[in-house]
Amino acid sequence: xxxERRLQVLRAIVQDYVGTEEPVGSKALTERHNxxxxxxxxxxxxxxxxxxxxxxxxxxxxxRIPTDKGYRLFVDKLAGVKPMTAPERRAIQNFLEGAVDLDxxxxxxxxxxxxxxxxxxxxxxxxxxxxxxxHVELLSLAPARVMLVLxxxxxxxxxxxVDCPAPFGEASLADLRARLNSRVAGRRFTxxxxxxxxxxxxxxxEDRGTVSTVLSTLLETLVEENEERLMIGGTANxxxxxxxxxxxxxxxxxxxxxxxxxxxxxxxxxxxGVTVRIGxxxxxxxxxxxxxxxxxxxxxxxxxxxxxxxxxxxxxxxGTMGAVRAVARYxxxxxxxx
Amino acid sequence: xxxERRLQVLRAIVQDYVGTEEPVGSKALTERHNxxxxxxxxxxxxxxxxxxxxxxxxxxxxxRIPTDKGYRLFVDKLAGVKPMTAPERRAIQNFLEGAVDLDxxxxxxxxxxxxxxxxxxxxxxxxxxxxxxxHVELLSLAPARVMLVLxxxxxxxxxxxVDCPAPFGEASLADLRARLNSRVAGRRFTxxxxxxxxxxxxxxxEDRGTVSTVLSTLLETLVEENEERLMIGGTANxxxxxxxxxxxxxxxxxxxxxxxxxxxxxxxxxxxGVTVRIGxxxxxxxxxxxxxxxxxxxxxxxxxxxxxxxxxxxxxxxGTMGAVRAVARYxxxxxxxx
DNA sequence: GCTGGCACTCGCGTGGGAAGAGTGCCAGGC
DNA sequence: GCCTGGCACTCTTCCCACGCGAGTGCCAGC
Numbered sequence: 001x002x003x004e005r006r007l008q009v010l011r012a013i014v015q016d017y018v019g020t021e022e023p024v025g026s027k028a029l030t031e032r033h034n035x036x037x038x039x040x041x042x043x044x045x046x047x048x049x050x051x052x053x054x055x056x057x058x059x060x061x062x063x064r065i066p067t068d069k070g071y072r073l074f075v076d077k078l079a080g081v082k083p084m085t086a087p088e089r090r091a092i093q094n095f096l097e098g099a100v101d102l103d104x105x106x107x108x109x110x111x112x113x114x115x116x117x118x119x120x121x122x123x124x125x126x127x128x129x130x131x132x133x134x135h136v137e138l139l140s141l142a143p144a145r146v147m148l149v150l151x152x153x154x155x156x157x158x159x160x161x162v163d164c165p166a167p168f169g170e171a172s173l174a175d176l177r178a179r180l181n182s183r184v185a186g187r188r189f190t191x192x193x194x195x196x197x198x199x200x201x202x203x204x205x206e207d208r209g210t211v212s213t214v215l216s217t218l219l220e221t222l223v224e225e226n227e228e229r230l231m232i233g234g235t236a237n238x239x240x241x242x243x244x245x246x247x248x249x250x251x252x253x254x255x256x257x258x259x260x261x262x263x264x265x266x267x268x269x270x271x272x273g274v275t276v277r278i279g280x281x282x283x284x285x286x287x288x289x290x291x292x293x294x295x296x297x298x299x300x301x302x303x304x305x306x307x308x309x310x311x312x313x314x315x316x317x318x319g320t321m322g323a324v325r326a327v328a329r330y331x332x333x334x335x336x337x338x
Numbered sequence: 339x340x341x342e343r344r345l346q347v348l349r350a351i352v353q354d355y356v357g358t359e360e361p362v363g364s365k366a367l368t369e370r371h372n373x374x375x376x377x378x379x380x381x382x383x384x385x386x387x388x389x390x391x392x393x394x395x396x397x398x399x400x401x402r403i404p405t406d407k408g409y410r411l412f413v414d415k416l417a418g419v420k421p422m423t424a425p426e427r428r429a430i431q432n433f434l435e436g437a438v439d440l441d442x443x444x445x446x447x448x449x450x451x452x453x454x455x456x457x458x459x460x461x462x463x464x465x466x467x468x469x470x471x472x473h474v475e476l477l478s479l480a481p482a483r484v485m486l487v488l489x490x491x492x493x494x495x496x497x498x499x500v501d502c503p504a505p506f507g508e509a510s511l512a513d514l515r516a517r518l519n520s521r522v523a524g525r526r527f528t529x530x531x532x533x534x535x536x537x538x539x540x541x542x543x544e545d546r547g548t549v550s551t552v553l554s555t556l557l558e559t560l561v562e563e564n565e566e567r568l569m570i571g572g573t574a575n576x577x578x579x580x581x582x583x584x585x586x587x588x589x590x591x592x593x594x595x596x597x598x599x600x601x602x603x604x605x606x607x608x609x610x611g612v613t614v615r616i617g618x619x620x621x622x623x624x625x626x627x628x629x630x631x632x633x634x635x636x637x638x639x640x641x642x643x644x645x646x647x648x649x650x651x652x653x654x655x656x657g658t659m660g661a662v663r664a665v666a667r668y669x670x671x672x673x674x675x676x
Numbered sequence: 677g678c679t680g681g682c683a684c685t686c687g688c689g690t691g692g693g694a695a696g697a698g699t700g701c702c703a704g705g706c
Numbered sequence: 707g708c709c710t711g712g713c714a715c716t717c718t719t720c721c722c723a724c725g726c727g728a729g730t731g732c733c734a735g736c
Contacts, residue, residue, distance in 0.1 A: 376711075379709055382709090398716055399716055
């Protein structure tokens with residue numbers, strides 16, 4: 001177990017390194033933080049911290065920088081979440097309130113997060129799977145062609161073309177529409193399959209094939225997880241990353257383009273609060289020099305999607321966590337209102 | 339007027355520089371391209387080309403690199419469009435044919451373009467303003483709340499909430515839906531305003547306010563130009579940009595995040611064929627060291643949107659133009675089929 | 677257990693010198 | 707008149723050696 005002072009030293013190292021982006025030495029530490037001890041003592045503490053793997057030195061004659069493990073300890077034990085100031089909160093609210101539709105909410109959220117944290121922002125669209133159905137609309141485009149439009153309680157709209165095995169009359173279509181909506185409107189996606197299971201039985205034999213086709217398309221749409229879209233922004237902030245550019249930035253940009261990777265990344269965060277994954281804690285190799293700060297957000301008490309930022313492990317964790325948490329909170333409010 | 343050989347020299351310089359990314363000297367030129375003359379002669383030609391502003395030298399004792407003006411001449415007079423090979427064309431077609439909906443078409447197009455050209459790809463969603471209405475759907479969500487869903491012939495779906503000034507019965511809604519669709523289905527967006535002008539007159543006085551509100555929301559949706567969304571991809575290719583990283587890459591990333599800038603950029607290209615804007619020809623300052631190769635695409639003979647790539651001025655113009663043109667052609671086909 | 681002192685280690689910036697690439701110009705030849 | 711080979715010149719770049727300074731680790735003393 002580390003003594004209280006050694007923890008203070010670690011905290012000071014993290015803070016200084018995040019501020020200056022340069023390895024921090026014992027002398028500089030005692031000058032900037034009044035630890036009440038001499039550089040020599042700090043050196044001993046640093047040696048101990050290094051033995052434990054919390055800090056490392058890039059070369060022999062340089063100061064120390066925190067390791068992933070060091071940041072982890074810092075985030076878990078040494079730092080809180082820095083709350084947003086009142087003006088900041090007002091600004092967030094004002095900025096988000098101007099949104100006109102769901103796309104705009106997400107777009108504004110991304111911009112906001114990127115600006116506040118000066119990092120790359122990632123916002124997942126409110127997910128389908130946890131939502132409820134608001135309405136299902138069926139439109140006849142041709143005798144054997146139906147457009148299926150699904151509207152969710154988060155205001156999201158999904159559409160699919162359905163090629164029917166047989167022509168399908170307007171009357172049957174209206175019938176199906178009515179029956180379908182009376183069963184699934186307001187219900188959770190996960191409940192829909194068993195709610196519509198016996199629906200084809202209510203129709204004439206020649207229409208059953210079409211009804212089944214429409215229903216299975218609907219179910220596909222509901223479960224289709226790769227339809228979990230997301231929006232990213234603030235990639236220009238990557239240029240503030242470090243000095244050894246191409247090597248660091250390239251894998252990050254590549255990872256950011258792989259929506260699957262990002263979705264998995266956000267999905268991994270199970271915490272009810274803000275989740276921080278530091279450096280090598282991220283499974284994806286390209287993100288081994290980055291940290292991901294994420295949190296769930298939702299219109300009710302319940303999280304329907306995630307948002308977060310991706311930045312260098314050397315980031316201002318308390319501030320970033322505060323910004324992410326605040327933005328998630330306000331986006332939730334906006335979604336609940338609409 | 340430049341002699342034939344000097345044009346050849348310029349062409350050789352562009353090709354070599356694009357290949358090697360290094361200033362090219364007179365000796366290397368004569369070795370790689372059999373111009374039939376000695377380095378000394380080439381040097382004279384180079385001096386002339388430099389006087390005319392087609393090439394420049396970074397420092398006194400270095401080779402020459404093309405200027406924007408040099409690239410311009412190369413693109414206009416010295417190089418054709420390199421057609422895709424048959425296997426490449428098949429690959430493009432196969433890749434695009436797997437798309438399930440419009441979002442997927444655009445997403446695949448972006449990936450494809452980025453991969454083919456190894457540059458940043460930008461694809462504009464098929465624009466609303468030139469499209470026709472396929473269907474308008476109205477859904478009653480609450481007594482005084484209607485959801486308006488607009489479906490276009492390109493498969494795009496736009497939805498809007500409408501808060502009605504007065505409660506609006508299901509019967510009136512069905513009436514409005516039917517009248518609306520019979521008037522506007524299949525018509526061009528630009529024709530819609532005058533087609534629905536007198537529609538409120540057909541309704542009871544107490545419903546007219548609501549009808550007008552719904553109609554004006556519809557018109558807003560139609561003209562809303564900032565709804566011209568786009569998708570970008572392949573930003574990781576920016577890391578191949580050059581050596582002086584942060585300074586070059588940052589403004590480009592920033593410009594790419596400004597959708598307005600990109601839309602303007604694509605919009606400027608009026609040509610029916612492939613348009614190339616080189617370096618300082620781009621109005622936006624951040625893109626002064628990049629070239630933009632763009633082309634319109636569409637489901638019929640008519641272009642409904644643009645797509646293109648953004649890359650360093652030192653790019654393989656013939657190849658890039660060929661890829662952009664081919665992708666646009668196939669996307670058009672896919673859109674026409676669906 | 678803290679402190680001051682001291683020797684040691686390296687990374688980094690500086691400066692000089694050599695190498696190499698490329699140019700411009702000139703005089704001669706087809 | 708245009709092309710060519712030759713030559714002197716100009717820079718950039720690479721390399722190496724050197725010295726400085728930051729920072730460390732250890733030790734003896736309080």
